[in-house]
Amino acid sequence: MRALTWHGKHDVRMDTVDDPEILNPRDAIIRITSTAICGSDLHLYDGYIPSMKAGDILGHEFMGEVVETGAKSTLQKGQRVVVPFTISCGSCFHCSKHQYSACDNGLPADNQDIAQVAYGQPMSGLFGYSHMTGGYAGGQAEYVRVPFSDVGPIVIPDGIEDDKVLFLSDILPTGWQAAENAGIEPGDTVAVWGCGPVGLFAVQSAFLMGAERVIAIDHFPRRLDLAKRFGAETINFEESKTYEALMEMTGGIGPDACIDAVGLEAHGFFADNVWDQIKVSTFMATDRTHSIRQAILACRKGGRVSMPAVYGGFVDKFPLGAFMEKGLTLKTGQTHVQHYMPALLNAIIEEKLDTTFLISHRLPLEQAPDGYKMFHDDQNEVTKVVLKPGMALAA
Amino acid sequence: MTDLANRDSRDDAPLTTSKAGDRAKLASEELVEAKGDSLVGKTVTINKTRQELYDFWRDFANLPQFMDNVLSIVQLDSRRSHWAVKGPAGRTVEWTSVITEDRPGELIAWASEEGADVPNGGRIDFRDAPGGRGTWVTATILYDPPAGIIGKVIAKMFQREPAIQARRDLRRFKQLMETGEIATGSWTRRQYDEEKA
Numbered sequence: 063m064r065a066l067t068w069h070g071k072h073d074v075r076m077d078t079v080d081d082p083e084i085l086n087p088r089d090a091i092i093r094i095t096s097t098a099i100c101g102s103d104l105h106l107y108d109g110y111i112p113s114m115k116a117g118d119i120l121g122h123e124f125m126g127e128v129v130e131t132g133a134k135s136t137l138q139k140g141q142r143v144v145v146p147f148t149i150s151c152g153s154c155f156h157c158s159k160h161q162y163s164a165c166d167n168g169l170p171a172d173n174q175d176i177a178q179v180a181y182g183q184p185m186s187g188l189f190g191y192s193h194m195t196g197g198y199a200g201g202q203a204e205y206v207r208v209p210f211s212d213v214g215p216i217v218i219p220d221g222i223e224d225d226k227v228l229f230l231s232d233i234l235p236t237g238w239q240a241a242e243n244a245g246i247e248p249g250d251t252v253a254v255w256g257c258g259p260v261g262l263f264a265v266q267s268a269f270l271m272g273a274e275r276v277i278a279i280d281h282f283p284r285r286l287d288l289a290k291r292f293g294a295e296t297i298n299f300e301e302s303k304t305y306e307a308l309m310e311m312t313g314g315i316g317p318d319a320c321i322d323a324v325g326l327e328a329h330g331f332f333a334d335n336v337w338d339q340i341k342v343s344t345f346m347a348t349d350r351t352h353s354i355r356q357a358i359l360a361c362r363k364g365g366r367v368s369m370p371a372v373y374g375g376f377v378d379k380f381p382l383g384a385f386m387e388k389g390l391t392l393k394t395g396q397t398h399v400q401h402y403m404p405a406l407l408n409a410i411i412e413e414k415l416d417t418t419f420l421i422s423h424r425l426p427l428e429q430a431p432d433g434y435k436m437f438h439d440d441q442n443e444v445t446k447v448v449l450k451p452g453m454a455l456a457a
Numbered sequence: 458m459t460d461l462a463n464r465d466s467r468d469d470a471p472l473t474t475s476k477a478g479d480r481a482k483l484a485s486e487e488l489v490e491a492k493g494d495s496l497v498g499k500t501v502t503i504n505k506t507r508q509e510l511y512d513f514w515r516d517f518a519n520l521p522q523f524m525d526n527v528l529s530i531v532q533l534d535s536r537r538s539h540w541a542v543k544g545p546a547g548r549t550v551e552w553t554s555v556i557t558e559d560r561p562g563e564l565i566a567w568a569s570e571e572g573a574d575v576p577n578g579g580r581i582d583f584r585d586a587p588g589g590r591g592t593w594v595t596a597t598i599l600y601d602p603p604a605g606i607i608g609k610v611i612a613k614m615f616q617r618e619p620a621i622q623a624r625r626d627l628r629r630f631k632q633l634m635e636t637g638e639i640a641t642g643s644w645t646r647r648q649y650d651e652e653k654a
Contacts, residue, residue: 171628197642
């Protein structure tokens with residue numbers, strides 16, 4: 063099959079590789095029909111994520127058609143499914159509590175060692191995101207092997223186009239969980255740092271959960287325009303002082319809930335020695351931890367802070383005093399995708415959530431390397447690249 | 458053999474987590490028949506009953522499914538079995554193991570017979586986990602590293618060190634019991650077989 067493979071910094075290629083096979087009873091093989099490039103894929107592209115090997119297949123946002131099933135898969139050939147980016151068993155203690163991204167059994171035993179050392183306990187496996195998250199081949203390919211296919215993928219009813227449901231795989235549930243973690247109450251003013259896909263979905267979700275006002279913060283005009291489309295007020299941090307603006311826009315109280323969705327969304331592990339590199343290369347072009355500090359300072363007393371943005375290592379100058387004195391609540395975590403998929407699919411079908419607005423570019427899978435370059439070079443115009451294995455090449 | 462929970466100790470933490478230099482000696486007095494100066498211990502919680510887990514483990518033919526380094530286990534009689542295990546640098550290490558204590562649903566203890574390549578003894582305890590979370594499975598192993606400390610370092614380099622293996626084998630046991638399969642990041646059969654080799 064054809065697949066997008068990683069070979070090093072700024073070096074991704076279309077390669078012909080072996081087709082995936084059923085290896086475990088609960089596996090299924092999916093023929094990919096749509097797959098997206100995630101902001102976090104850019105960190106693989108930029109070479110920041112350790113434990114990558116040449117030839118690794120990338121991609122953790124994908125969907126397609128079931129073409130083969132293991133003996134214990136509950137899927138049927140021909141079904142269309144969206145696959146969660148987290149690989150979770152559905153049978154351990156954490157999965158039984160719907161904490162899918164904390165699954166005990168999604169990572170191969172040998173790969174659990176490094177997470178155990180870094181975090182105290184290993185997390186779930188992830189598709190296409192280095193060997194520390196399991197070394198699973200990703201979905202920017204013609205086919206993919208999906209473990210635990212009886213509990214992960216969600217079947218999509220006929221007649222709903224791929225582009226509407228593709229983001230159930232990651233960014234939509236991640237934005238939704240971010241808003242849920244902010245404990246939004248009717249009448250709340252919610253501030254969202256970062257208008258990438260996760261931030262934009264958090265804006266929509268916050269309104270659906272009863273927020274009266276949402277204030278979106280970014281510096282890319284196009285992304286702020288998208289936030290405006292959903293009714294958010296905006297702060298461009300290159301034009302205005304964020305903390306001062308937030309205080310004035312909330313009558314000196316501060317936002318009731320603050321969501322730090324500053325765009326790294328790296329679903330993985332960072333070694334601390336790459337931290338400084340990351341700091342200077344973020345699209346916010348500012349100190350990496352600035353947004354979480356700002357959120358804690360701006361948040362009203364007794365308010366809530368939600369942090370979907372991924373922090374993989376250690377943070378310096380965390381304002382622990384403000385956090386304690388004001389009695390804030392902080393909730394965070396990787397997304398429990400499987401928990402949210404059914405309700406969010408319904409919200410899409412009922413047109414309560416708009417998903418397709420995000421897609422700025424559609425390309426054939428064969429042009430995936432161009433997609434990476436475009437996304438990397440122009441984050442204002444390129445909000446989301448969706449790859450289609452079946453699509454004809456542009457002339 | 459002393460009950461794990463009732464040993465005489467300063468605190469309630471397991472002996473395998475002790476900072477004491479003589480913990481292996483203490484363990485050999487309390488836990489298992491003395492068979493070595495290196496002590497390894499690990500507990501994993503598995504969402505199954507004690508009896509189910511004990512029964513699966515007690516049928517030694519099942520063990521190579523999740524013990525990656527075990528080449529073969531031949532049952533000699535009801536208490537004795539012969540083990541062949543991958544050692545460092547392509548070596549195979551062998552021993553005959555005797556069950557020294559067997560309490561269904563609770564405990565299996567063993568010790569190697571004279572002439573073992575790596576003298577070892579240990580016990581697998583199955584205890585009810587609190588809060589209805591299934592079973593705590595604890596492996597406690599005493600062994601004599603081949604060629605002493607140098608052998609241990611070499612074994613570690615080759616990831617055949619018993620502490621690493623015990624930890625990973627217990628994770629695989631948990632996966633097999635809870636999910637019915639063992640997770641792999643491979644995507645082709647060939648890749649899978651290469652990783653197993």
